[in-house]
Each structure stands twice: as structure tokens, then as C-alpha cells.
Amino acid sequence: MDHRLKSSLQDRFAQERGSYRYPAGGRTRFALVYPNTYFVGMSNLGLHIIYDLLNKRVDTACERFFLPDRTELPRYERTQTPMMSVETQTPLADFALIGFAVSFEMDYFNIIKMLELSHVRPLAAERTGRDPLVITGGPCATFNPEPLAEIADAFVIGEGEVIMPALMDAYHEGLRQGLDRTALLHHLALVPGVYVPALYTPVYDADGRLTALRSTDDAPSKIARQWVENLDAYPAHTVVVTEDTEFNFYLIETARGCGRHCRFCMAGYCFRRPRNRSLAVIEEQVRAALPYGKKIGLMGAAISDYPEIDALCRSILGEGLSMSVASFRADSVTQELVESLAASGLKTLTLAPEAGSARMRAVINKGIEEHHLFTAIDLGAAAHIPNFKLYIMVGLPFEEDDDIASIIDLAERLRRYMDERGCRGTLTLSINPFVPKPFTPFQWMPMADKKRLDAVMKRITQALRRQKKIVVHFESPKEALVQAILARGDRRLAAPLIRASEGRGAKDLVPEMQEAGLSPDDYLTRSWTADELLPWEHLDMGFTKGYLRQEYVRAEALKATPSCFDGCTRCGVCAPDKERTIV
Numbered sequence: 001m002d003h004r005l006k007s008s009l010q011d012r013f014a015q016e017r018g019s020y021r022y023p024a025g026g027r028t029r030f031a032l033v034y035p036n037t038y039f040v041g042m043s044n045l046g047l048h049i050i051y052d053l054l055n056k057r058v059d060t061a062c063e064r065f066f067l068p069d070r071t072e073l074p075r076y077e078r079t080q081t082p083m084m085s086v087e088t089q090t091p092l093a094d095f096a097l098i099g100f101a102v103s104f105e106m107d108y109f110n111i112i113k114m115l116e117l118s119h120v121r122p123l124a125a126e127r128t129g130r131d132p133l134v135i136t137g138g139p140c141a142t143f144n145p146e147p148l149a150e151i152a153d154a155f156v157i158g159e160g161e162v163i164m165p166a167l168m169d170a171y172h173e174g175l176r177q178g179l180d181r182t183a184l185l186h187h188l189a190l191v192p193g194v195y196v197p198a199l200y201t202p203v204y205d206a207d208g209r210l211t212a213l214r215s216t217d218d219a220p221s222k223i224a225r226q227w228v229e230n231l232d233a234y235p236a237h238t239v240v241v242t243e244d245t246e247f248n249f250y251l252i253e254t255a256r257g258c259g260r261h262c263r264f265c266m267a268g269y270c271f272r273r274p275r276n277r278s279l280a281v282i283e284e285q286v287r288a289a290l291p292y293g294k295k296i297g298l299m300g301a302a303i304s305d306y307p308e309i310d311a312l313c314r315s316i317l318g319e320g321l322s323m324s325v326a327s328f329r330a331d332s333v334t335q336e337l338v339e340s341l342a343a344s345g346l347k348t349l350t351l352a353p354e355a356g357s358a359r360m361r362a363v364i365n366k367g368i369e370e371h372h373l374f375t376a377i378d379l380g381a382a383a384h385i386p387n388f389k390l391y392i393m394v395g396l397p398f399e400e401d402d403d404i405a406s407i408i409d410l411a412e413r414l415r416r417y418m419d420e421r422g423c424r425g426t427l428t429l430s431i432n433p434f435v436p437k438p439f440t441p442f443q444w445m446p447m448a449d450k451k452r453l454d455a456v457m458k459r460i461t462q463a464l465r466r467q468k469k470i471v472v473h474f475e476s477p478k479e480a481l482v483q484a485i486l487a488r489g490d491r492r493l494a495a496p497l498i499r500a501s502e503g504r505g506a507k508d509l510v511p512e513m514q515e516a517g518l519s520p521d522d523y524l525t526r527s528w529t530a531d532e533l534l535p536w537e538h539l540d541m542g543f544t545k546g547y548l549r550q551e552y553v554r555a556e557a558l559k560a561t562p563s564c565f566d567g568c569t570r571c572g573v574c575a576p577d578k579e580r581t582i583v
Contacts, residue, residue, distance in 0.1 A: 002079040005072065006089045012038065013086050017241040017292070020055040020062065021087045027061035028172065030054055031085065031095035031132070035102060035110035038066040038086075043247040045299050046138060047101050048239040050160050057165075059172060063087040063095075067110050082118040092118035095132050097171070100152070102138040105486035106479065108147060111136075112501035115151075122498050124153050124198060129181040135167075142225060143270050144438045146535040147486050149197035150494035154188055157539055158226035159256075159271075161234045163193040170194075189219050193226035200538065202491060208522065210490060210533045224540040225270065231256060231277045236299075237285045241292050249297030249324055250289040254282060254312070258301035259564025260329075263365045263555050264354070264393065266437035267301060269548075270541055272573045274301070274564055279308045283315050295344065296323045304328035304337055313340035327352065330372040335379055342383035347425070349380040352391040356407030362558040363398050365551075370410070377417055386425030388418065394456045395434040395448030398556060404456055407431075408463045415470055428471045431460065433480035437487050438536045441551035444528040447484040453477035482506045485513075485523045490535040492518060542573035 013019060032051055034041030041047055047064070054062035063085035068076050075081070082091040092098060098120070100111055115122045120131060127134075136148055137156030145155040156163045170191050174184040189196040199219035203212040215221055228234055236253035258267065259274040286296060296316050300306065303325040313336050316323045322344035328337065330351045338349065353368050355361045361368060377388060392407055407429075415427045433453050436445045448456075457474045464470045486493070486509075496512035503512075510520050528534065530549055537545070547570075554561060569575045 001084070001089075001091075002075060002081040005068075005075060005079070005081050006084060008072070009084055009086055009089050012242075012244070015242065015244070016086075018238075019064075019087065019240045020051075022055075022061040024088075028059055028097070028168075029090070029095040030060050030062045030168075031065055031092055031098045032062050033065040033083075033092070033098060033100045033111075033114060034067075035100055035107040035114060036067050036104075037069045039069065039244060040246050041066050041101075042240065042242055042245040043249075043251070044101065044103060045236060045238070045251045045253060046103070046160070048251070049234075049236050050099070050101065050137075050164060052239040053161060053164060054168070057168065060168060063090065065092055065114070067114060076117055083114055093120050093132065097135060098132045099135045099137065102136055102140040102148075105140055105147075105483045106506060108140075108486055108497060109501045109505040111148070112151065112498050113505075116502070122151055122501075123494070124150060127153070127181075133171075133181075133184075137163075139267065139270065142539075143266050143541075144487060144489070144536040145195060145197065145539075146491045147489040147493040147497065149491040151497075153185060153196065153198070155195040155197070156193060157195050157223050158193045159228050161228050162226040163191065166191045167194055186216075186218055192224060195223045195539070197491065202535075208518075210535060212533070213538050215538075222538060222540045225542060227271070228256070229275065231275050232281045235277075235281060235285055237288070241294070247297055247324075248294065250292055250294040251297045251299055252282060252285045252289070253277065253299045254303060254306045255300040258305075260302070260305075260367060261365050261551070261561045261563060262354075262367075263363070263441040263551055264396070264434060264437070266440055269439045269543070271301075272542065272564070272571065274305075276306060279311055279315075282312060286316055286319055286321065289321065290319060293321075296321050298323060298325045300326060302327055302329045302332065304332040304334065310334055310336040313337055316340070317343060329368065330376045331368050333376055333379065335382070338376075338379040338385070339383045342380075342385050346385060348387040348389050348428070349376065349385050350389040350391070351376055353410075354391060354393050355396065355403065356392065356405075356410040357403045359558065360396055360399060360403045360406075362560065363555050364393075364396060365555065365561050367560070367563075373410075373414060374417055377414065377421055377423065381418075381421035381423050386423055387428070388414070388423070388425070389428040389430060390414075392429055392431045393434045394431055394460075395453055397434075397442050397445045399448075404459060408460060411464060411470055412467060415467060424469075426469045426471050428473065429460075429464070430473050430475075431457070432475040433477055435480055435484045435487055438534070439539075439541050439548070441548050441555055443488070443534065443548065444530065444532075444552065446527050447481060447524045449525055450477050450481060453480070479506060481520075481524060482509055485509065485520060488523050488535070492516070543571040547571050 054060045133153045135154045136152040141155045174187045185196045199216045201214045238251045255276045257271040257274040436442045499512045500508035
């Protein structure tokens with residue numbers, strides 16, 4: 001073990017406030033792993049929530065692991081030093097359980113790298129009773145665990161506040177019963193929201209299409225997503241305070257889920273229904289942040305949709321703190337919110353129309369019209385915010401060339417309007433290729449091919465190149481294509497994933513797939529039929545496949561779907577007779 005690397009972790013822990021450290025022995029050791037750097041991972045609120053939840057148990061000691069940054073990783077590899085925890089510098093392989101919190105598909109390569117560096121076999125089938133159990137949770141695990149199904153022993157399907165206490169209770173019960181590894185996994189599979197992939201066998205036809213996923217007799221045929229109904233019972237805020245983080249804020253979650261029904265958005269479907277925390281509970285968390293003097297970072301799908309956002313802004317600024325927001329919608333943003341952000345030092349107001357034409361916004365059910373964007377510029381100008389940013393997607397279903405022209409036209413008109421309103425900063429377009437996601441109405445749709453995406457990128461950048469103070473950022477089409485493969489992949493990707501992770505990561509995935517006899521086009525450019533069995537269909541998000549197909553048809557017909565409302569049962573998540581665990 002390299003002393004310099006160990007000392008670096010000790011220094012990092014010493015600079016934190018709010019972390020836990022228990023003496024060895026007496027508690028089950030749980031490794032909570034974020035498959036990216038400390039700088040990135042410590043801005044993930046879910047990590048804080050699970051870390052606090054597990055360490056408040058009397059039987060569990062949870063410690064954190066992160067991918068070493070680019071300056072340290074070569075030293076780990078050269079000295080063959082295993083991954084070590086921040087708290088006690090204990091090697092990852094020495095923990096009883098390893099829990100990965102996975103938010104992004106591109107971090108799958110890091111999961112395998114961290115296991116291999118820690119001398120933990122990546123394939124679940126090769127691990128023995130002496131090895132840790134590997135559990136995976138987070139958004140990626142919830143909507144499609146299959147690409148990691150031969151790597152993880154179990155998946156958490158849904159929200160950790162509900163599942164993790166029950167999972168840990170079942171784990172300790174299994175230990176008391178003296179269950180071996182196989183029997184213990186069977187026991188964990190009985191916990192609502194826990195998916196153990198080894199208990200399911202996929203069946204493919206001669207063309208390589210999935211035809212069945214056969215479960216063992218004691219495994220549930222469907223795994224129902226679990227979720228928290230009363231968010232006030234589970235405050236969500238920064239637990240470990242550090243200066244070394246991507247968003248140097250004190251994070252507080254205002255709400256969870258979204259009822260806007262944007263048809264491209266996995267989070268809008270997999271975290272239904274929309275739930276708000278009470279103002280009193282959030283204000284209590286704001287007061288708890290006072291000793292740290294940090295800017296409050298409000299987290300939620302759309303902060304401006306929070307029903308008491310203006311009162312919350314007054315409360316935060318009234319405590320002498322500043323604030324930032326994860327996102328807001330142009331059609332619900334208020335003057336007080338914008339003024340509060342400006343008073344907190346905000347220099348760029350970010351809007352997400354997602355498409356340039358009214359037609360495409362109807363396809364995706366965005367619900368934002370042009371006048372909302374211009375009104376947001378009015379509010380920003382009045383608050384002396386100089387810069388604006390737009391999130392745009394290209395390669396969307398049913399997209400036509402005229403829709404690309406509309407992106408260019410909208411950017412030019414918004415730029416002129418900024419000048420008229422005295423906003424002398426820049427207008428930035430962040431343009432991302434659309435990636436079809438599971439459990440959305442577009443899950444059947446193909447990904448736009450690289451040739452199309454490159455042409456769109458060239459057309460937009462050339463058209464706006466000479467426009468003063470318009471900046472265009474375009475996400476790499478190559479990375480987006482890899483993300484799409486992983487988002488809709490099945491468990492046959494495990495071997496290519498492992499081999500790619502041993503090489504150049506994402507760059508090697510497609511060649512490794514081809515070497516394994518898998519066609520990337522089957523996951524990318526092929527349209528899936530309505531009756532085709534999808535790799536994630538054994539998971540129950542609370543709504544039916546037919547409901548998603550209905551939304552697909554409505555998208556093609558440019559029909560709007562209203563937002564969620566009290567008493568609505570159309571998608572099924574809020575149906576009173578739905579069998580699920582909620583707390």
C-alpha cells in the first residue's frame with residue numbers, strides 16, 4: 001500500500017466536516033462507492049443521503065470510495081495500491097458489501113476499473129463467499145440494470161431511503177441464519193425493490209432478440225420500484241461539508257420527481273410521482289446550513305415549480321445566505337426567484353426549451369413556448385443578469401431539417417432581444433444529441449446516426465459562427481452513441497464492457513462488441529417494435545408499457561399531455577390499488 005496515497009486520503013478526511021468514522025469491529029462494513037472523482041461525487045446529493053442513512057444504523061459502518069483523479073490514478077496502477085476508503089483508508093476488498101451509486105452510463109467503465117484495481121473480480125459469477133457482495137443503485141440501476149447484470153450481485157430499484165434499511169435488515173438476518181452466498185442472495189431477492197440478476201436467465205432467438213427472462217421459482221417475476229411518499233420524513237441535504245467539490249454549495253432537495261410529462265425524460269417517469277417538501281422542513285435545513293456559510297444549492301427537477309418558491313427565496317436571503325438552483329422552467333420562473341439568484345451573484349440564466357420549433361416542443365411535450373423564453377430574458381435583464389444559456393437537443397424523434405433551422409432562427413432572435421433589453425453578455429447554446437432512454441415514450445426509437453449528428457452540428461455552428469456573442473457547445477456524438485448503447489443495453493454487454501474498461505474505456509466499447517459478435521446498430525439505429533420484449537421489462541415503474549406507447553402515438557400526432565394533478569390515475573403510479581412499498 002502506497003503511503004503517499006494513504007496520506008492524501010487522511011488529509012482529505014481531516015478537512016471534512018460532518019463525516020463518520022467508527023472503530024474497527026462491531027459493525028458491518030459497507031463501502032459506498034461513487035464511480036467518479038471525489039470532486040464530482042461529493043456534489044451528488046444521493047451519496048450524502050445514503051451515507052447518512054447507513055451510518056445512523058447501529059449495525060453498519062459506511063465509508064466512501066471515489067475514483068482517483070488523473071494525477072493519482074497512474075500511481076495507484078504503478079504501485080498496485082487498491083482503492084482505499086476516505087474514512088479509514090481500508091482497501092475496498094475488505095468490506096462486506098460494496099454499493100455503487102450510479103447516475104451516468106459513462107461511469108460504467110469506472111465501476112469495472114475500480115473493482116479490478118481493488119482486486120475484486122468484476123464478474124459476479126466468479127466471486128466466492130470470501131468476496132464482498134456488490135450492490136448497485138441510483139438512476140441507472142433503476143431504469144435499466146441489465147448492462148451491469150453480470151457484474152453486480154444485486155440492484156436497488158427505486159429510492160434508497162425505502163430499500164436500503166430493508167436490504168440491510170435482510171442481510172443481517174441472513175448472516176444470523178448462517179446462509180451461504182447463494183442462499184443470501186435468494187434471501188435479499190425477497191426484499192421489495194431488490195433485483196438479483198443471477199436468479200433470472202435471458203432467452204434469445206436466432207436473430208439475437210430477447211424473447212424471455214426466466215426467473216427461478218423463489219424470485220419475483222416483476223421487481224416493483226419503491227419510492228418515498230412523505231419526503232418530510234427523510235430530509236435530504238449535504239451531510240459531509242468539503243471545499244473540494246464541483247458545486248461548492250450546501251445542497252438541499254426541495255422536491256422529487258416531475259409531473260410535466262416531457263417524453264424524452266427518464267427522470268420524469270422513473271421518479272413519479274412529483275412530491276414536494278414542506279417549506280417549514282426546508283427552512284429548518286437552511287438554518288442548519290448557517291454555520292458553514294455556504295451558498296444554498298436547491299435541488300429538484302424544476303425548482304421554479306416548487307409551489308412556495310418565492311417564500312423560500314425570501315427565507316434564504318433573509319438568513320443572510322445566497323442561493324443557486326439546479327434547474328428551473330421558463331414557464332414557471334418568477335421575478336422573485338430571478339432577483340434572488342441575481343442577488344446571489346448569478347451571471348447566467350439557464351433555460352431549457354430543448355427544441356427550436358413549436359412543432360418539436362409539441363413532440364416532446366415540453367410545454368414551453370417562445371414567449372416564455374422572451375419573458376425570462378425580460379426578468380433577467382431587469383435583474384441585471386448579462387448572460388443566458390439554452391439547452392437544446394438534436395436528433396429527436398420525428399425531427400426534420402426545418403426544425404434545425406428553427407434552432408438557428410430562435411438563437412438569432414433571442415440574441416437580438418438580449419441586445420434590445422441591454423443584456424450585453426453571451427448567449428450560449430448547449431446542444432446535446434438525443435439519447436433514447438428506457439421507460440419513456442421514446443424507448444422504441446432509434447438513435448440518430450453519427451453522420452446525421454455531425455451534419456447538424458456543422459450546420460448550426462457554421463450558421464452561428466459569425467453571430468456576435470453567440471457561443472455553441474456541442475456534446476460529442478461519439479460519446480452520446482456509447483451512452484445510448486449502455487442506456488438500452490442487455491447483459492450481453494458485460495464482457496465487452498470489461499474488456500473496454502481494461503483498454504481505452506468508451507472508445508473501445510464498439511470494437512469489443514463487434515469482437516463479441518454484437519452489432520451496435522441493434523442498440524442504436526434499429527427501431528424496436530411495439531410488441532418486442534425490452535431488456536428492462538421485468539422492472540415495474542408503476543405504469544404500463546401500453547401507457548408509454550400511447551404517449552408515443554400522441555407525440556407523433558403532436559398532441560399535448562397535461563401535467564400531473566391531484567386525483568389523476570391515468571399513468572397508474574398513483575392508482576390506489578397499486579401494490580408497492582411507500583413510506
